[in-house]
Amino acid sequence: MTDTLSVSSSPVTQERRVVTAIPGPKSQALHERRLAVVPVGVTAALPVYIERAHGAIVVDVDGNQFIDLGAGIGVTTIGHTDDAVVAAATAQLESLTHTLFTITPYESYVRVAELLAEHTPGTFAKKTVLVNSGAEAVENGVKIARKFTGRNGVAVLDHAYHGRTNLTMAMNFKAAPYATGFGPLAGDVYRAPNSYPFHDGLSGTEAAKRTISYLEKTVGAADLACLVVEPIQGEGGFVVPADGFLPALQEWCTANGVVMIADEIQSGMARTGAYFASEHFGWVPDMVLSAKGIAGGLPLAGVTGRADIMDSAQPGGLGGTFGGNPVAAAAAVAVFDQIESEGLLAEAGRIERVLKPGLVALQEKYPVIGDVRGIGAMIAIELVSPDTHEPDAAAVTAVAAYAAQKGVLLLTAGTYGNVLRFLPSLVISDDLITEALAIIDEAFASL
Ligand code: PLZ
Secondary structure (H helix, E strand, C coil): CCCCCCCCCCCCCCCCECCCCCCCHHHHHHHHHHHHHCCCCCCCCCCCCEEEEEECEEEECCCCEEEECCHHHHCCCCCECCHHHHHHHHHHHHHCCCCCCCCCCCHHHHHHHHHHHHHCCCCCCEEEEEECCHHHHHHHHHHHHHHHHCCCEEEEECCCCCCCCHHHHHHCCCCCCCCCCCCCCCCCEEEECCCCHHHHCCCHHHHHHHHHHHHHHHCCHHHEEEEEECCCECCCCCECCCCCHHHHHHHHHHHCCCEEEEECCCCCCCCCCCCCHHHHHCCCCCEEEECHHHHECECCEEEEEEHHHHCCCCCCCCCCCCCCCHHHHHHHHHHHHHHHHCCHHHHHHHHHHHHHHHHHHHHHHCCCEEEEEEECCEEEEEEECCCCCCECHHHHHHHHHHHHHCCEECEEECCCCCEEEECCCCCCCHHHHHHHHHHHHHHHHCC
């Protein structure tokens, strides 16, 4: 074994190409090495080892090129190795990689905070703390909301996902695999019904009434610090709430002194054609959490909220060694620049206009597709038995496996594993989407 990792700088053509069995021999060899040294708790949805990527294509060590419909779960939203992001991060690497912002600060952290203040919903004064991961953003959002309100209770919704730390494990809907055996879990977390039009058939007003009544009965507003909600649920299966649901909850929170927090970790940063998905629903949250797509693949997350809420944390109460790292912050500034200069918000609409009708056409052919939903480049199909609406996870697994063999990287989701989610980068071409749809069509035909 050598100490050098294989890297290649040859350009990545925007085309699908399958040249070996999937996974190929080099991936299989790497997987053997991995099994000896990486614990089984860390799985691989598709054990092909990726060597390089650009735009909407990832290339594995065997030379197979995949159409990437997952973008690393919504991280490389403006495309893999975006030229401007690479240039900004490279320049930053050469000038300064670390000081620790709470010791000796630097400009890019401040710039990211300014950009988040500008682009999150609401025109009031906002402040931002930068951290390393989505879960860390959730932890800090809750921490600040508790300090601001002097209350302990944390409310979340059915089918939510918020992370893998101790507090966020307790906030997830699904125990397995995220929390099984990892207790004791954090207390004071309460789960309320969400709005899930495909299954509950409720209007936004009706669903909000049910959620509020549940919270009032099981917790009581007086003990509730915050309500944390993904405007479109990510891991839960791209569940889009009925219109009016989110603003009604915000209204109740405001009236009762509860901080309402938008977990925009998966739905934010231009993915849905707005900087933050909350905008589509007319929701102006008290606090917005961003991560994933914010820095084009580098680890960065932000907690942005009303200035008075954010300033309730005492001096020294917020921070962390790597939070707002200069290289990640420089990359984030480039991501915001690219969204503006390349008109990427509009690209999400273009993707929806190709992808959604394509999936609706498949739904007409294959009754197992019960629901097609989502906004922009955040679209999903839910597979169910046509008569009973019972989840069909086996069909999801089979379609994703078939697509992978043909060079299409497709992610699954949903509490019951019966959702296929499409969250490509905003630079994917219409042709690649159409090509992927043809393969997914074949996959359904083969069921
Ligand atoms: N909130 C809405 O989607 C991360 C999880 C990947 P971290 N979702 C992908 C995995 O298997 O661990 C996520 C999210 C929402 C919070 C998080 C947590 O973000 O950056 O993974 O901590």
